[in-house]
Amino acid sequence: MQQEKPIAATRSDEIPSVLVVDDEPLVRSVLQLGLQRHGFAVVTAENGREAIELFRELREQDDGKRPQVLLDVQMPEFDGPTVLAVLQSFDPKVRAYFMTGNSAPYTTDALLSLGAHRVFAKPLNLADVAAALQQRSQADTFDERLADRLQSAAL
Numbered sequence: 001m002q003q004e005k006p007i008a009a010t011r012s013d014e015i016p017s018v019l020v021v022d023d024e025p026l027v028r029s030v031l032q033l034g035l036q037r038h039g040f041a042v043v044t045a046e047n048g049r050e051a052i053e054l055f056r057e058l059r060e061q062d063d064g065k066r067p068q069v070l071l072d073v074q075m076p077e078f079d080g081p082t083v084l085a086v087l088q089s090f091d092p093k094v095r096a097y098f099m100t101g102n103s104a105p106y107t108t109d110a111l112l113s114l115g116a117h118r119v120f121a122k123p124l125n126l127a128d129v130a131a132a133l134q135q136r137s138q139a140d141t142f143d144e145r146l147a148d149r150l151q152s153a154a155l
Contacts, residue, residue, distance in 0.1 A: 015039060015040065015041045016039075016040055016041070016067075016068065016133070016134075016137035017040065017041040017042070017043065017058060017065075017067035017068070018035055018040045018041070018042050018043070018067055018068050018069070018070060018133060019042075019043050019044075019045060019051060019054055019055055019058065019067045019068070019069045019070070020032060020035070020042055020043070020044045020045070020070045021044070021045045021046075021047075021048065021050075021051040021069065021070065021071045021072060021075070021080070021083065022044075022046070022070075022072040022075070022099070023046055023047060023072060023075045023076060024072075025046070027072070027122075027124075028044040028046065030126075031044075031070065031124070031126070031129070032044055034126040034129075034130070035126075035129070035130060035133070038126075038130035038133075038134065039134075040130075040133065043058060043067070047075055047076065047077055047078065048075055048077055048078025048079070048080075048082060048083040048086075049077060049078060051069070051071070051083050051087075052078075052083060052086050052087065055067065055069065055087055055091075055094075056090070059091065066091055066093065066094060066095060067095075068095040068096070068097070068133055068136060068137070069084075069087065069094060069095065069096045069097070070096075070097050070099060070120075070129070070133075071083055071084060071096055071097065071098050071099070071116075072098075072099055072100065073098050073099070073100035073102075073103050073106060073111065073119075074100065074101075074102060074103075080098050080100075080111075081098075081106060081111065081114055084096050084098075084114055084115060084116065085114070088115060094115070095117060095136055096115060096116050096117065097116055097117055097118050097119070097120060097129075097132065097133075098111045098116045098118075098119045098120070099119070099120040099121075099122055099124060099129075100119065100120075100121065100122060101121070101122035101123075103119070117132070117136060118132055120132075
């Protein structure tokens with residue numbers, strides 16, 4: 001039996017990773033299963049503190065490649081915007097998305113201005129989330145390949 005390649009694989013030997021951060025276990029589980037079916041390697045965190053630790057570990061394990069981060073806006077301890085600010089402090093190019101059922105006191109424009117690529121409203125449309133993550137993964141892969149070619153041409 002031939003194994004199928006993941007839908008979102010950007011290279012034959014690479015599966016894009018996503019860190020899902022939400023304090024609700026059901027949301028984490030649904031996103032993990034759904035995004036895995038769309039070809040992503042998914043790691044989950046139940047709070048901001050855990051997300052920061054996992055993001056650092058994932059970058060170290062994957063030669064500095066950054067996972068995309070899907071952050072709930074409202075969480076105990078550190079809210080999503082606070083977590084994003086910490087991640088940006090050691091990785092200014094972090095690829096982050098917010099998800100929220102109630103973004104107060106933040107507006108969508110305010111969340112986007114913090115550096116998020118998109119804000120998803122809960123209940124989430126999994127196909128929309130997966131499509132946005134896939135699009136960003138493909139753009140990142142194109143940028144990496146272009147940089148490699150330019151570097152090779154310069155040598």
